[in-house]
Amino acid sequence: MRRFPEPIQNLSAALTKLPGVGPKTALRYVFSLLQLPKEELMQTADLIRELGEKVRLCPKCFNYTQNEFCDICNDPKRDPAILCIVETSRDIPTIEVTGAYNGRYFVLGGVLNPIEGMTPEVLRVQPLFKKLREENQIQEIVLAFSPDVHGETTMMYLTKQLLGFSKRLTRLARGLQAGASLEFADEITLGEAFRGRKES
Numbered sequence: 460m461r462r463f464p465e466p467i468q469n470l471s472a473a474l475t476k477l478p479g480v481g482p483k484t485a486l487r488y489v490f491s492l493l494q495l496p497k498e499e500l501m502q503t504a505d506l507i508r509e510l511g512e513k514v515r516l517c518p519k520c521f522n523y524t525q526n527e528f529c530d531i532c533n534d535p536k537r538d539p540a541i542l543c544i545v546e547t548s549r550d551i552p553t554i555e556v557t558g559a560y561n562g563r564y565f566v567l568g569g570v571l572n573p574i575e576g577m578t579p580e581v582l583r584v585q586p587l588f589k590k591l592r593e594e595n596q597i598q599e600i601v602l603a604f605s606p607d608v609h610g611e612t613t614m615m616y617l618t619k620q621l622l623g624f625s626k627r628l629t630r631l632a633r634g635l636q637a638g639a640s641l642e643f644a645d646e647i648t649l650g651e652a653f654r655g656r657k658e659s
């Protein structure tokens with residue numbers, strides 16, 4: 460079998476780690492990259508390098524940041540008494556755009572899905588407990604997960620685990636379509652779900 464030059468094969472293999480990218484798609488991406496003017500190709504490579512060099516996790520909430528702490532943890536106007544737990548950093552701008560929330564966040568790093576290896580040990584459950592023990596100004600915990608199977612399982616698990624912390628525990632109001640992803644919820648619906656949140 461004829462093989463492509465090694466750099467093509469190596470990058471293709473790396474790209475298959477991205478969601479929804481199989482070997483054929485990966486190869487198509489590599490050939491598209493090769494068609495870019497050389498300078499643009501090098502710039503793209505630099506941008507990827509920059510991700511590794513400059514983006515890190517905020518040690519307080521695990522949101523991505525370029526600084527020591529993320530903008531939200533650094534903002535003295537954010538209410539330190541409310542903590543919203545989300546699946547990924549991507550959910551934060553989705554919620555921020557609604558303007559319905561002014562507390563802080565905690566990024567769990569996924570949802571429970573034991574078949575895929577997403578167990579409580581892999582998620583940031585222990586760091587979350589640690590944060591709750593250390594920051595006793597937190598009065599309310601909002602569970603803001605997508606209302607799909609894994610999101611619901613995660614919220615049920617957290618509700619049980621967090622009972623011992625005797626904080627007010629809320630979740631987004633119904634209205635978000637069951638099975639839908641937070642990512643695709645429209646701004647108004649999500650804002651209403653936040654304002655109408657109730658005990659979990």
Ligand SMILES: [Zn+2]
Nearest residue numbers: 517520529532
């Ligand atoms: Zn932060």
